[in-house]
Amino acid sequence: MLQVQVRRRIGALDLDVGFAVEAAGILAVHGPSGSGKTTLINLLAGLERPDSGRIVIGDRVLFDSASGIDVKPQARGIGYVFQDCRLFPHMSVASNLRYGRHRGERGADFDQVVALLDLGALLARRPRSLSGGEAQRVAIGRALLSGARILLMDEPLASVDPERKAEILPFIRRLRDVVTLPIVYVSHAADEIAQIADRTIRMENGRLAAPSPAADAGSRLIAVIRGHDADSGLTVLESPLGRLLVPLRTEPPGTMVRVAVGAMHIEPIAAADAEDLTVLPMRPKRIAV
Amino acid sequence: MLTAAETEALALSLRVAVWCVAATLLPGIGVAWLLARRDFYGKALLNGALHLPLVLPPVAIGYLMLVALGRNGPFGAWLNDAFGVSLAFTWQGAVAASAVMAFPLMVRSIRLSLEAVDRRLEAAAATLGSGPPRVFLTVTLPLIAPGILTGAILAFARSLGEFGATITFVSNIAGETRTLPLALYTMAQTPDGEAAAMRLVAISVALAMAALLGSEVAARRVRRRLEG
Numbered sequence: 001m002l003q004v005q006v007r008r009r010i011g012a013l014d015l016d017v018g019f020a021v022e023a024a025g026i027l028a029v030h031g032p033s034g035s036g037k038t039t040l041i042n043l044l045a046g047l048e049r050p051d052s053g054r055i056v057i058g059d060r061v062l063f064d065s066a067s068g069i070d071v072k073p074q075a076r077g078i079g080y081v082f083q084d085c086r087l088f089p090h091m092s093v094a095s096n097l098r099y100g101r102h103r104g105e106r107g108a109d110f111d112q113v114v115a116l117l118d119l120g121a122l123l124a125r126r127p128r129s130l131s132g133g134e135a136q137r138v139a140i141g142r143a144l145l146s147g148a149r150i151l152l153m154d155e156p157l158a159s160v161d162p163e164r165k166a167e168i169l170p171f172i173r174r175l176r177d178v179v180t181l182p183i184v185y186v187s188h189a190a191d192e193i194a195q196i197a198d199r200t201i202r203m204e205n206g207r208l209a210a211p212s213p214a215a216d217a218g219s220r221l222i223a224v225i226r227g228h229d230a231d232s233g234l235t236v237l238e239s240p241l242g243r244l245l246v247p248l249r250t251e252p253p254g255t256m257v258r259v260a261v262g263a264m265h266i267e268p269i270a271a272a273d274a275e276d277l278t279v280l281p282m283r284p285k286r287i288a289v
Numbered sequence: 290m291l292t293a294a295e296t297e298a299l300a301l302s303l304r305v306a307v308w309c310v311a312a313t314l315l316p317g318i319g320v321a322w323l324l325a326r327r328d329f330y331g332k333a334l335l336n337g338a339l340h341l342p343l344v345l346p347p348v349a350i351g352y353l354m355l356v357a358l359g360r361n362g363p364f365g366a367w368l369n370d371a372f373g374v375s376l377a378f379t380w381q382g383a384v385a386a387s388a389v390m391a392f393p394l395m396v397r398s399i400r401l402s403l404e405a406v407d408r409r410l411e412a413a414a415a416t417l418g419s420g421p422p423r424v425f426l427t428v429t430l431p432l433i434a435p436g437i438l439t440g441a442i443l444a445f446a447r448s449l450g451e452f453g454a455t456i457t458f459v460s461n462i463a464g465e466t467r468t469l470p471l472a473l474y475t476m477a478q479t480p481d482g483e484a485a486a487m488r489l490v491a492i493s494v495a496l497a498m499a500a501l502l503g504s505e506v507a508a509r510r511v512r513r514r515l516e517g
Contacts, residue, residue: 047412073415086413090431090515099427100417128516146417 002027002150002182006043006053006063015039015206023057023150023182025198026172030187035203037186038083041152044184045080046073057150079148079181083155085139087127093138094123100146108144108179116178117141117171133164137171144179151175151183157192169195225255291492297464298472299492301380302449305468308384309391309448310441317395317440324396325403342390342454350389351457358385358458382459383466387451391444398443402436403429434511442504449496469493 005018015036021027029037042048044055046062049070055063057078062071079100087096097110097119114120117137127135136156143151153172157165173196175181187193193200202209223239228248237244239259251257291299323329324336342350358365359377368374376382406429414424452470459466461475473489476482 045416047416072420073412074418074420076416078416080413080416082409082413084409086407086409088410088414088428099414099419126516142417 001056001058002184003054003056004040004044006040006050006055008039008043008048008050008053010039010048013039013206015043017203017206017208018053019201019208021199021201024180026176026183026185026196028185028187028193028197028200029203030190030193030200031203031209033188036206037188037203038154039206040203041080041154041184041186045078045152046071046076047080077147077149079143079146079151081136081139081143081151081153081156083158085127085135087130087135087138087142089127091127092123093119093125093127093130096127096138097123097141097145100142100148108147110145113141113144116174131164132160133167136160136164136168140171140175144175144181148181151181152186153183154186155188156185157187157189165192172196223257223259225249225251225253225257227253294463294472295488295492298467298469298489299496301383301464301466302468302470302496305380305383305387306445306448308381309387310444312384312388313392313395313444314437314441317392317399317444318437321396321399321403325400339396340393343393347390347451347453348457351386351454354382354386354389354454354458358382376459378459378462378466380459380465383451383455383468384448386454386458387448388444390451390454391447394443394447395440398440399433399436402433402439405436406432431515434515435508438504438508438511442500442508445500445504446497449493449500469496 001020002023003020006015007017008015013034013036017036017040029040031037039048043050044057044062050063050065052065053063054061054065060071060077061067061069062076063069087093088099091099097113101110114123117140119137119141122130122134122138127138130138140151140153140156156172157168160168169192172183172185176183176196176198185193185196223237223244226236226238226243228235230248233248234245235247235249237246237257237259244259246259249257320335320339324332355377356362358368360366360369360375365375365377368376374381376385410428410432411424414428419427449468450470451468452474455466455468456471456474461467461471467475469489469492473486473493476486476489479485
């Protein structure tokens with residue numbers, strides 16, 4: 001379980017985010033640049049400090065402003081794959097990979113990680129001579145071998161060309177499936193997220209945004225307002241799907257409106273009457289004229 | 290080849306220069322780290338005081354040292370009582386004089402390379418489980434090695450050429466404090482000393498060239514280790 005409730009103001013960013021998700025699998029954090037994605041995982045890793053809040057991974061409290069807990073980054077057991085790789089330039093690839101091994105925790109097996117990420121031919125090389133995709137694979141391996149219990153990845157494919165992307169994405173999926181390591185994956189690329197994410201949260205201006213309609217299996221409908229029922233606080237819409245009830249609107253009857261309906265909001269209630277199937281939107285997220 | 294007096298001056302110069310580097314290396318790294326990484330009250334003052342030897346006449350530094358560290362000076366008397374160490378008019382005093390003169394050069398070059406270190410690499414090392422001491426030893430120190438080498442070379446060179454502070458603080462005693470520049474000065478003051486002075490100039494040139502070549506080789510080796 002990954003429980004996060006953090007607040008941090010830095011420069012123009014006012015980050016205030018709270019969520020609790022099952023840690024297993026890949027949690028994608030997406031959103032436009034400047035929305036606070038990187039700040040959020042820096043807070044998880046302990047590289048930045050929340051002004052207030054609480055961070056719990058599994059059964060371990062890493063930060064809690066109320067009780068003054070602030071575990072140092074080196075003690076958090078979190079592997080961080082940076083957007084810019086950050087390989088140590090004065091060490092060979094093999095030394096980079098082994099750098100985090102001193103923790104003494106049961107990390108992944110060296111040979112297994114080398115095989116998994118196809119690093120065998122790179123071990124004697126220096127980071128300077130690696131391509132962007134190779135460097136990123138080494139960075140992933142280094143984080144894996146440090147005995148991390150959770151992996152944070154900050155736009156690991158942002159500086160990588162499309163072919164390399166296609167080359168690395170399968171490796172990340174393999175991490176999830178073979179190493180069974182929970183991964184928090186930051187990206188603003190929808191195609192990457194669609195390929196690997198098990199769960200998604202979206203950030204906008206330092207806040208969690210509602211799940212985006214585009215990522216949803218629902219659809220947008222054009223509907224006409226038939227009437228209002230002030231007593232129940234509902235407005236009746238006529239749509240190609242049938243009659244919809246939504247929270248009270250102010251537009252007069254006869255107005256055309258666009259309704260975004262997510263799959264999760266729809267529930268058949270009159271399946272018995274097959275000829276006149278009615279659906280009720282449970283919680284329409286967005287209704288726009 | 291070399292006369293006994295020349296050998297003596299050359300050996301003394303080398304000994305003083307080596308000790309000067311040894312004495313300024315660790316304090317230089319420490320002070321450079323303080324100035325590059327820490328904010329504290331009086332930082333500007335420390336920085337200013339540190340650079341004084343670069344701008345003051347060396348004779349003024351030597352005189353201040355004589356006053357403070359001479360046998361009757363406040364620190365000199367204490368050193369003598371507590372440790373039985375006397376700096377005035379000894380070769381150790383010559384080391385102290387050139388160390389004071391060389392220290393700002395040492396600190397400056399190490400500080401510059403510390404400020405150039407990519408702090409993000411240190412953050413990465415922390416996420417890989419390294420506490421601050423290990424981060425410093427395994428990441429920061431190797432990355433500033435070129436700066437440390439430059440500082441050491443500058444300090445060594447400064448010590449070889451040091452004259453004013455040395456002659457003022459520890460005088461010009463053959464076999465004890467008469468380094469190459471002081472021997473050269475002595476010969477230049479001696480009637481019919483031109484030939485001997487010229488020989489000392491030649492020795493100084495040879496020594497300087499050897500030191501420069503050696504440092505070039507060392508710098509190349511460090512760079513290769515760093516960049517692969």
